[in-house]
Amino acid sequence: MTTPAANTPAPTADSSPHISAGDTTLRLLSTSDLAGIDITLTNVVDTVESAYRTLAAGRSDNPRKLTVKPADGHSVSYAMLGRDGSRDVVAVKTSYKHGLDKGRQEQHYYTALTLYDDVTGLPIAMMDCGRIGSLRTPAVSALLARECAAPGARSALVIGTGTQGRLAPPFLLTTLPGLDRLMLFGTHPEGIDAVRAQLHAHFPDRKLEVVTDVRAAAADADIVLATAGAHTPAAVEADALRPGALAILVGHGLAPSTLHRADRVVATSEAQMKVTGTDMADADGSLPAVDTEFPQVLAGTAPGRTAPEQRIFAYNSGLVVTDIALGHRFAQLAIEQGLGTRVPLWR
Template sequence: MRGDAEQHPINDNELVILSQHVLDSLQLNLQDVLKVVQSAFTGLRQGSDNPQKTIVQPPEQQSISYSMVGRDSISQTVGFKVVYEFDPYRKFNNYNFLSFIFLCDDQTGRPIALMDVVKLGPLRTAASSALFARAACPEAKRALVVGTGAQGQMALPLLVAAMPQLQTLQIYGHYEAGIQAAQHNLKQYFPDRNIEVVQSLEQAAGQADIIIGVAGASAREQVRHQWMKPGSVAILVGYGIDADVFQQADCLITTDIEQMKVTCHDLLAADGVMPPVHAELPDILTGQKQARNHEQDIVFAYNSGMVVTDIALGRYLADQAVLQSDLGQRVQLW
């Protein structure tokens, strides 16, 4: 561990196990989360490594599995992430999601932690969306989240942390418990802010400066390009934004071009040709490129998960777990 975490030294043959319950109990500063994720992206231009993921999916599509390895040069941390998702398209009414990440300190060679990613994933994804939004639409006043699952429940707190000038926060979805969780999460960090639940997706999308699509594969309705106003940005994480926005946007930006090529096939037009990419997020954050060409451009941002952000944020969470009452279970695995 780094810094003050050394007050709870970990032996060479010990591994800290951080469960979902432990991670949920952490007191986090969202500004720190944003800084850690931003540093992970800029680190991709400073020696970090983020190879493409390895994906396995049977023809029947009853599951999807993938693994990723990467290295964050800023925190000197190596990570191995594994994901198994059963019934991803909700065909069998038996959905299950299992995942973990294993972190090692690349300065000392010691293991850091093995942790659940149920909290980690939505945090780093929401932070990435917030960085996209702030870069593409810095003067935004209205934000709309499409989807009320785990990603939708954390999208607005990180967005407000990055863009406190936002005045109207809206959410569209049909999962009542998810809507309540989104309200709770926002209140936890911003007690004076409220989320408006919208009934007309078309009307809300037509007024929004920022639209974040985080719905699941079974999304009933999606934002269309013709609904969006000039100067707005649509950020796609899962579903909830139609492929015609990807195809017709004035500017297409992404976290990583090569990774997008692997995962964006459902967004391509009939000819299979991918629109030209204007910029990648690391170059936008380092000031090498702009998020848009013109003020009135409609921007589509493709937010694909980058394991280097999981690693950097996982390192931060692991450090916080040790600092906050030395949480986690230590096991002698080797």
């Protein structure tokens, strides 16, 4: 778990030497290896933001993800290849989720990231990517909130208490410390308890307001962040959002009208939105055009919002360059601490 006390310095492109040891053995970093590494929320946000800025500058490559899904929809698989130009790292990420037709406890999810040093040509590490994703995605949502929320935003509603929902409040407070009302809608008591615990771990003086009327809560929120699973009863419609509201979609919890009736649409990647956002299509199976992509917003070449009263829809689809940047940071820290298992895979 991340802790505010962890004194981890913010990364830079050249903050450490290339971490390959000069041979082709592969360092495997397990879930337990990565779980013990301390990293601050600010460090995560800075790392993710730097990856977006490098991409916007044309120094990184982030091709469209590949997707495989059987006709009955019981599983979904993704593969993503990318290159981080500031770190000179190439990586491949794979994700596989099985049991989409079942409850959360019956589902299986596996994701892995393999990093290669593009200077030495040697492998860096292969790691479980679960923690990387659990940190990267809420960090992106928090950056979207910082750049696209209306000026003076004070309230946020998080929908969902799964992995993304649990870290959403502390990350939002990291980028928008002026938020003074944090609302949560969830249907799993243990998930609600977990969200409270994460908020207390990072911001022990802040309170969480659990709501049962998601529509009424959305009407009171400057930011609505939907992170719920596919079986959520929440489906906030556009007419429930106040003028100037920012609606961010990570999982489920927003109805398609919030996208189609938005005054402005921002996406981390329009191409990936067309792949993973099909459940937000209209009756004709169409998605509206994106007004701007988020890397350009962070780079300052496009505005996140152009008027205080705009209702903005933001689509947070993970870009592999952010996984690469954060995965590389974890690999650096793991190697410094002597974690992982060296495997002579190519001998």
